[in-house]
Amino acid sequence: MPIAKDIIERLKKRIDSYRDDMVEFQKEITAIVALGPEYKGQGEWKRARFIMEKLKSFGLADISEYNAPDDRVPEGTRPNLVVRLSGKKQKPAVWVMAHMDTVPPGDMQQWETDPFEVVEKEGKLYGRGVEDNQQGLVSALYALRAFLDEGQKPPTDVCLMLVSDEETGNALGVEHVLKNAPDLVDPRDIVIVPDSGNQDGSMVEVAEKSILWIEFVVRGKQVHASMPHVGINAARAAAYLTVRVDEALKKRFDKQDPVFDPPGSTFEPTKREANVPNVNTIPGEERFCFDCRILPDYDVDSVLKTAREVAATVEEEFKVEVEVNTAALMKAAPATSVDSPVVLRVMEAIREVIGVKPKPMGIGGGTVGAVFRRHGIPAVVWSTMDDLAHQPNEYCVIDNMVQDAKVFAHVFLNE
Numbered sequence: 001m002p003i004a005k006d007i008i009e010r011l012k013k014r015i016d017s018y019r020d021d022m023v024e025f026q027k028e029i030t031a032i033v034a035l036g037p038e039y040k041g042q043g044e045w046k047r048a049r050f051i052m053e054k055l056k057s058f059g060l061a062d063i064s065e066y067n068a069p070d071d072r073v074p075e076g077t078r079p080n081l082v083v084r085l086s087g088k089k090q091k092p093a094v095w096v097m098a099h100m101d102t103v104p105p106g107d108m109q110q111w112e113t114d115p116f117e118v119v120e121k122e123g124k125l126y127g128r129g130v131e132d133n134q135q136g137l138v139s140a141l142y143a144l145r146a147f148l149d150e151g152q153k154p155p156t157d158v159c160l161m162l163v164s165d166e167e168t169g170n171a172l173g174v175e176h177v178l179k180n181a182p183d184l185v186d187p188r189d190i191v192i193v194p195d196s197g198n199q200d201g202s203m204v205e206v207a208e209k210s211i212l213w214i215e216f217v218v219r220g221k222q223v224h225a226s227m228p229h230v231g232i233n234a235a236r237a238a239a240y241l242t243v244r245v246d247e248a249l250k251k252r253f254d255k256q257d258p259v260f261d262p263p264g265s266t267f268e269p270t271k272r273e274a275n276v277p278n279v280n281t282i283p284g285e286e287r288f289c290f291d292c293r294i295l296p297d298y299d300v301d302s303v304l305k306t307a308r309e310v311a312a313t314v315e316e317e318f319k320v321e322v323e324v325n326t327a328a329l330m331k332a333a334p335a336t337s338v339d340s341p342v343v344l345r346v347m348e349a350i351r352e353v354i355g356v357k358p359k360p361m362g363i364g365g366g367t368v369g370a371v372f373r374r375h376g377i378p379a380v381v382w383s384t385m386d387d388l389a390h391q392p393n394e395y396c397v398i399d400n401m402v403q404d405a406k407v408f409a410h411v412f413l414n415e
């Protein structure tokens, strides 16, 4: 539905006027470290309290808490907040979910500035968390603020879900919220997760591949290399196994889906563990892995089954024993349909505000958008970013942060 031009222009202008405020807010929250206990952190409590005070100072007073008990952190709880701006109607509500926690800085030698003290340089803010996921949090929050300051009621409710524990598994964050408040988010609602994106803001992530890590252990018999006939060479068997698995998986699971980049499933031999330290020993054991990213229409078990069938041929031919283990498995959530309301609405906002051609895409896997999709809620992952998540010298492009707020305002105003 076309939206009122004069209102969106006013909202955009208002958002421009917040630029310095948004930068200041980034600086303030970065200084309040929010690391989960897995990272020896104290959790997100202090940061959440600060954000709540900020929200109230904007006039956003409708805040509900869905906190998850956790005795590993000083306050004994991991905060999850839902901030609601009432619309003319309640439903379908528009949601933006962002996480308050970050990963640790990692190797401090690689940081050129203090990760917890934001430095502004050439239009960028440097610091841990400024992009992942504070950019999305700040953009969405200031988009909401613009509605209040312009005295505009959005057509339907707009909610921000600010969660904990995203970097360490989601159980005490978004999973906790959806489990404890099953009616909070409706499958007809619009859900955007601004936690990944590309540089021009054109990528709307709608689907993910399943992730399967397979470990192969090949056992033969270690002997002196001059006497191969009394041993069983695990290195040779592993080499044949690698090639045969590679060929068999690529051949059998060869479907292409242009929504994905790359369009097919991928099967990559990756880690290989050291075997013997010297050249004149025939190895008795080999251990190596495949990283598989599988299109959602394939059953992950059939990939494993194929790997086992291939392993059996190598066992037979080379007289080795082969163990095939699942080292990790994350089955893909159902994809968000490219003509679902959330996709159409986000794409329209991208076209109108950024002026680029939006593209719904699938990726190799692993975003928090999948949590919603597993609950039957179509969600998209979108934002404009260089994607520096978890890297040293993480930065946020200030223009992206401001522009994304305008895109959110457009989505909030649509219906």
Ligand SMILES: [Zn+2]
Binding pocket: 099, 132, 133, 166, 195, 389
């Ligand atoms: Zn993130």
